Amino acid sequence: MILTLDLGSEVPIYQQIRDSVVAAIALGEVAEGSPLPSTRQLAADLGINFHTVNKAYDLLRQEGLLILNRKSGAVVQRDPTSGPPPAAFAEQWQARLRTLLAEAVAQGLDGPAVLTACAATLTGFGLPTVITAPELGELT
Amino acid sequence: MILTLDLGSEVPIYQQIRDSVVAAIALGEVAEGSPLPSTRQLAADLGINFHTVNKAYDLLRQEGLLILNRKSGAVVQRDPTSGPPPAAFAEQWQARLRTLLAEAVAQGLDGPAVLTACAATLTGFGLPTVITAPELGELT
């Protein structure tokens, strides 16, 4: 997993770390059980404080994506092909999706362009993007 | 436009206001030229400080969605059916989309479910969601 930070970005460092790990999981670069660098190690590699890495890892644990303990270190808990996500997540995730898409629509992006962008991103994660439509069959 | 705030939410008030206005524009509830309440008026209605509303409106102006002046007050500048958005917006918007979709994938949502959620949200905004596929024709 390559982790590049943009210091000087308006998005917090711990958030960038979290997003990078999430992206790596989505991309399948790290599967369930894969170990992540220790907080002190990653902090040293990135040239930042280990408390900042600690915060990012703690966030990932709260989201159920990471298991942390003194025995195994930091290992990925879920992977993209495991069980269903909690309903609470899906609910607030859709609210964020709604906000993001509203922004695109308000800025004048048209529906098909937005939807193809979504599909392209998903296929970039190695996922099938089949939509079943009764009249037309399947579209990949 | 109905504007309900969730004080006690972790998302800042000015951000909630901004998101609500963006959603209203996307939904077509407010079209180009539509006047918005003045900062002091809206602040009084919401029971918050007018500086907070000011910050939200200033954000919307920076995004090109609002025109502010002493003559006309606050009026919507773009509407969903006007010209193309600036390229810089599309670029960083896709980065945010990528992060959001990665989160869903990492949590175990499958590709079709995510894509249909995107399509459903877009049709909720009254937009066509036609994807043209050479082999299959058009899917709405």
Next chain:
DNA sequence: GCAGCTGTTCTATAAGTAATAGAGCAGACC
């Protein structure tokens, strides 16, 4: 003109967040 609205700008304060830093504890491994 004048009162009342508008956006705009300035200073200020209190609370929270982000990122830094140092120190220490407890468990696991060699």
Next chain:
DNA sequence: GGTCTGCTCTATTACTTATAGAACAGCTGC
């Protein structure tokens, strides 16, 4: 025993959020 690990505590600096009061400048209607 030494060294790694996660974990916790206190502390500081800087920035953000939300509040507040005051003032200025331009437009509108009486």
